Amino acid sequence: MADLSINFAGIKAPNPFWLASAPPTNTGYQIMKAFDAGWGGAVWKTLGVPVVNVSSRYGSVNYRDSRMMGFNNIELISDRPLADNLREIEEVKKYFPDHAVIASLMVESRAEWIQIIKDCENAGADGLELNFGCPHGMCERGMGSAVGQEPEVLKTIVGWVMEAANIPVITKLSPNISHITDPGRAAVAGGTDAISLVNTFKSIVGINLDTYAPYPEVDGSGTNGGYCGPAVKPIALNMVKELAQDYITKNTPISGIGGIENWRDVVEYILLGCGSVQVCTAVMHYGFGIVRELESGVLQFMRDKGYNTIEDFRGKALPNVKEWKDLNLKHKVVADINVEKCIGCQLCYAACEDGAHQAIALSGDLNIRIPSIIEENCVGCNLCSLVCPVEECITMVKRDDGTESLTWAERTQRGDVPVTFNDPLAGGIGHHVPTPEDAIKTFKNRKI
Amino acid sequence: MAEYNRPQSSEEFHRNFEQKKPLMNDTEAYYESSRCLFCYDAPCVTACPTGIDIPLFIKQIQTGNLTGSARTIYDSNWFGNACGKVCPTKVLCEGACVYNHQDIKPIEIGRLQNFATIRVIESNKSLYSPGPNNGMKIAIIGAGPAGISCACELRTLGYQVDIFEAKDKPSGLTVHGTAPYKITNKEVLAEMDYLQGQLGFQVYYNTPVSNAEQLRDIEKEYDAIFLGVGLGPTADLGLPGDDKENVIGAVEFVEALRMKEHLVQVPDKVIVLGGGNTAMDAASESCRMGAQEVTLAYRRSKDEMGAYGFEYELAKNAGAKGLFNVQPLEILGNGSVSGVKFIKTQSVNGQLQVIEGSEFTMECDMVIKATGQAKMGNLFALIEGMDLDRSKRIVVNPVTFQSTNPKYFAGGDAVNGGAEVVNGAHDGKAAAKGIHQWINNL
Numbered sequence: 001m002a003d004l005s006i007n008f009a010g011i012k013a014p015n016p017f018w019l020a021s022a023p024p025t026n027t028g029y030q031i032m033k034a035f036d037a038g039w040g041g042a043v044w045k046t047l048g049v050p051v052v053n054v055s056s057r058y059g060s061v062n063y064r065d066s067r068m069m070g071f072n073n074i075e076l077i078s079d080r081p082l083a084d085n086l087r088e089i090e091e092v093k094k095y096f097p098d099h100a101v102i103a104s105l106m107v108e109s110r111a112e113w114i115q116i117i118k119d120c121e122n123a124g125a126d127g128l129e130l131n132f133g134c135p136h137g138m139c140e141r142g143m144g145s146a147v148g149q150e151p152e153v154l155k156t157i158v159g160w161v162m163e164a165a166n167i168p169v170i171t172k173l174s175p176n177i178s179h180i181t182d183p184g185r186a187a188v189a190g191g192t193d194a195i196s197l198v199n200t201f202k203s204i205v206g207i208n209l210d211t212y213a214p215y216p217e218v219d220g221s222g223t224n225g226g227y228c229g230p231a232v233k234p235i236a237l238n239m240v241k242e243l244a245q246d247y248i249t250k251n252t253p254i255s256g257i258g259g260i261e262n263w264r265d266v267v268e269y270i271l272l273g274c275g276s277v278q279v280c281t282a283v284m285h286y287g288f289g290i291v292r293e294l295e296s297g298v299l300q301f302m303r304d305k306g307y308n309t310i311e312d313f314r315g316k317a318l319p320n321v322k323e324w325k326d327l328n329l330k331h332k333v334v335a336d337i338n339v340e341k342c343i344g345c346q347l348c349y350a351a352c353e354d355g356a357h358q359a360i361a362l363s364g365d366l367n368i369r370i371p372s373i374i375e376e377n378c379v380g381c382n383l384c385s386l387v388c389p390v391e392e393c394i395t396m397v398k399r400d401d402g403t404e405s406l407t408w409a410e411r412t413q414r415g416d417v418p419v420t421f422n423d424p425l426a427g428g429i430g431h432h433v434p435t436p437e438d439a440i441k442t443f444k445n446r447k448i
Numbered sequence: 449m450a451e452y453n454r455p456q457s458s459e460e461f462h463r464n465f466e467q468k469k470p471l472m473n474d475t476e477a478y479y480e481s482s483r484c485l486f487c488y489d490a491p492c493v494t495a496c497p498t499g500i501d502i503p504l505f506i507k508q509i510q511t512g513n514l515t516g517s518a519r520t521i522y523d524s525n526w527f528g529n530a531c532g533k534v535c536p537t538k539v540l541c542e543g544a545c546v547y548n549h550q551d552i553k554p555i556e557i558g559r560l561q562n563f564a565t566i567r568v569i570e571s572n573k574s575l576y577s578p579g580p581n582n583g584m585k586i587a588i589i590g591a592g593p594a595g596i597s598c599a600c601e602l603r604t605l606g607y608q609v610d611i612f613e614a615k616d617k618p619s620g621l622t623v624h625g626t627a628p629y630k631i632t633n634k635e636v637l638a639e640m641d642y643l644q645g646q647l648g649f650q651v652y653y654n655t656p657v658s659n660a661e662q663l664r665d666i667e668k669e670y671d672a673i674f675l676g677v678g679l680g681p682t683a684d685l686g687l688p689g690d691d692k693e694n695v696i697g698a699v700e701f702v703e704a705l706r707m708k709e710h711l712v713q714v715p716d717k718v719i720v721l722g723g724g725n726t727a728m729d730a731a732s733e734s735c736r737m738g739a740q741e742v743t744l745a746y747r748r749s750k751d752e753m754g755a756y757g758f759e760y761e762l763a764k765n766a767g768a769k770g771l772f773n774v775q776p777l778e779i780l781g782n783g784s785v786s787g788v789k790f791i792k793t794q795s796v797n798g799q800l801q802v803i804e805g806s807e808f809t810m811e812c813d814m815v816i817k818a819t820g821q822a823k824m825g826n827l828f829a830l831i832e833g834m835d836l837d838r839s840k841r842i843v844v845n846p847v848t849f850q851s852t853n854p855k856y857f858a859g860g861d862a863v864n865g866g867a868e869v870v871n872g873a874h875d876g877k878a879a880a881k882g883i884h885q886w887i888n889n890l
């Protein structure tokens with residue numbers, strides 16, 4: 001029987017599905033409801049000196065009919081008195097002693113850090129998460145991402161915390177930085193027990209075309225927010241990988257955050273090395289109930305693959321994430337259109353013709369709308385298969401026999417790579433390019 | 449049967465003739481428009497007789513550019529709103545939607561089109577203005593889809609346009625002929641007002657052009673003439689008893705319905721003769737007017753009907769019954785119709801034959817003849833050098849719509865022998881370009 005329970009840097013939880021520090025973890029009421037629904041842990045809405053919030057706090061990016069593909073907020077940390085939060089932490093732990101309750105913290109002075117850590121430990125928190133991520137509001141006051149973007153400051157504060165804390169400490173990183181390894185290494189140098197990432201990305205989700213104010217609008221103006229939701233997952237996954245592969249940070253447990261909405265997302269984060277995951281936007285969109293889908297999907301995946309614990313497959317994708325120079329240049333795939341399934345939308349034609357390599361041909365007969373692949377021109381880029389609206393209609397088929405492997409690194413070593421502008425070793429040499437006349441059909445009579 | 453009660457008021461009439469393609473609400477339009485794949489060289493565009501850039505107007509709806517969307521539609525089709533509601537989209541644009549190939553519901557193009565155009569009509573948002581006056585005058589005979597479309601296009605090119613119309617309303621069969629559950633009179637006429645308000649063509653109503661003298665005057669005064677006269681009244685069947693009371697042509701029947709609504713009396717038992725779309729309309733309209741027994745009687749088999757399958761379904765769903773392979777011999781009755789005498793038929797090697805001795809009589813209180821409209825041959829004969837084909841349709845150049853008398857252009861039902869509003873809209877617009885080319889020797 002597959003077992004979902006985890007021990008993340010010393011924090012035990014019945015499963016790796018945690019709520020990220022955000023509006024869904026604003027109160028003990030919500031967290032207990034979430035645990036009741038099946039969540040295994042929760043990072044409390046960040047505690048500190050209570051704030052005052054604005055009204056109108058969220059904005060979103062919709063993609064066609066999909067709502068909240070990207071989501072941003074300008075809400076600050078908890079606006080509730082610390083005492084209320086501490087009392088509720090205690091209450092939650094009474095009802096759910098085996099679930100992970102982690103207190104997210106953001107304060108300024110060393111004295112404040114020491115005080116609040118003691119308070120949270122007394123309330124029964126299982127761990128601490130240091131919020132060095134918020135890219136809006138709090139950073140203007142020298143906290144949040146203002147710390148996350150200064151590795152030296154971050155290291156110092158982590159150091160203070162490690163001295164004071166008796167429970168595991170997770171340092172939450174801001175992605176608003178060129179190299180995530182910089183703050184990651186600083187957190188490790190400061191002695192952190194674990195890292196979580198990503199916090200939100202500095203963002204403007206849109207502008208109101210009548211008032212010219214950014215969303216969310218606050219009385220005719222707005223400010224940059226923090227961006228999250230499904231749209232940020234790919235960027236977050238890459239940052240997770242960076243830390244999971246970095247020789248300094250790779251042994252530090254990672255809690256993955258960013259656009260997680262279904263079981264596939266969870267498995268991907270785990271395959272890249274995460275020991276737990278945190279969810280916010282999906283819960284803000286659909287409520288706590290989505291955990292049913294996460295749990296059922298991950299369990300089924302584990303059964304199908306024969307895994308007993310999360311550790312069994314954690315990090316399994318990492319060896320396959322290489323540098324470009326180590327990819328096999330002899331591997332060759334080409335597109336294949338299943339004529340039985342093709343509906344003749346010709347999106348693949350438009351995409352390849354205008355956006356790629358002119359490797360798809362139309363029949364020339366208006367009544368035959370199924371395009372065909374010009375195999376000699378196909379570079380195997382996948383674009384057509386990505387735009388095709390029909391399931392499994394365009395597939396990429398392997399054309400090499402798998403016996404040969406040659407990488408850029410190996411070719412470089414052999415001196416077998418293009419080095420001059422018109423080098424005969426250029427990869428695209430001899431690639432088919434249609435004539436200028438073919439390009440300017442509408443301006444046929446244009447004289448040159 | 450009797451699914452429908454006899455409508456006693458205009459309100460009840462409209463309830464019985466509930467719109468088949470109701471206006472989408474914002475949410476429906478938002479989701480529906482997001483389904484469009486934006487096909488390359490989209491087949492729906494090819495299938496639309498007016499070639500509207502459908503993927504573009506749908507994307508414009510999706511991105512909240514409703515006015516731009518309406519402009520895309522009107523750029524190709526001056527009857528953009530009416531067409532969205534009355535086009536047989538299943539066999540045109542929506543029939544060509546690639547989703548059909550995976551058994552997925554095609555995009556509801558007609559309703560989306562209507563969604564975009566109704567906004568500009570209701571807010572009277574001006575999209576076009578007349579071109580600078582070029583001093584030329586064009587006469588148009590008939591204010592149907594073909595005539596009005598030709599007028600609009602000519603106005604944008606700077607021509608002065610006068611339309612002579614026999615009836616008291618514009619839009620021809622759009623308001624007088626299409627089934628009331630497709631579009632209301634109010635909606636048809638609102639689009640006409642909207643166009644006329646922007647483009648300012650002149651319509652002389654109640655002004656039939658019917659004699660040589662009128663034609664000669666027009667020829668003298670105008671630089672070119674467009675004929676958009678459509679077809680004539682329902683053709684005579686030549687059956688004994690054809691002249692009895694309560695024997696009525698389908699076109700006349702629909703026109704009465706559309707103009708007088710619940711005031712039209714439809715008796716209990718109705719026989720509709722014919723197998724085309726007009727017959728289907730007349731049958732389902734009779735049901736909706738409260739007739740108890742409506743029979744669609746057609747000479748040939750069900751599969752040989754000219755009507756679209758979905759129109760037959762609609763008539764059946766309204767309560768009409770099909771009677772196939774029967775040929776009417778005589779309309780019976782003493783003053784008013786009391787029945788039709790039929791003989792059964794069969795197809796032998798593609799030839800229709802009557803079966804000797806198979807005569808029978810079917811009772812009824814009303815006969816609707818949906819057996820085709822007459823052509824306007826008498827009028828056309830007054831025009832010198834204008835050739836007609838064997839079916840008395842005006843022969844025109846398929847691109848410029850110029851007839852063999854170079855001063856006359858023609859389009860719509862008068863040329864195609866009876867098609868759809870969208871074909872009239874296309875022809876009228878194309879003819880305007882043809883006129884412009886001819887006048888300017890382009």
Ligand SMILES: Cc1cc2nc3c(=O)[nH]c(=O)nc-3n(C[C@H](O)[C@H](O)[C@H](O)COP(=O)(O)OP(=O)(O)OC[C@H]3O[C@@H](n4cnc5c(N)ncnc54)[C@H](O)[C@@H]3O)c2cc1C
Pocket residue numbers: 534535536589590591592593594595612613614615618619620621622625626627630655656657658676677678679698699702726729827859860861862866867868869870872
């Ligand atoms: C019962 C019925 C149902 C139909 N349903 C549909 C439908 O659902 N969808 C669809 O797209 N199409 C439908 N059609 C077809 C469509 O209405 C016609 O194809 C279209 O209206 C033709 O346009 P037109 O401009 O050529 O002619 P018309 O619409 O017939 O317009 C001709 C105009 O010219 C006027 N006129 C004629 N002679 C003269 C004269 N001598 N002097 C002055 N004026 C004259 C007429 O009064 C009329 O206003 C239907 C037709 C019928 C008969």
Ligand code: SF4
Pocket residue numbers: 495496497498499500502525531532533535537540541542557558561870
């Ligand atoms: S005009 Fe008619 S056929 Fe053309 S797109 Fe609109 S609804 Fe479809």
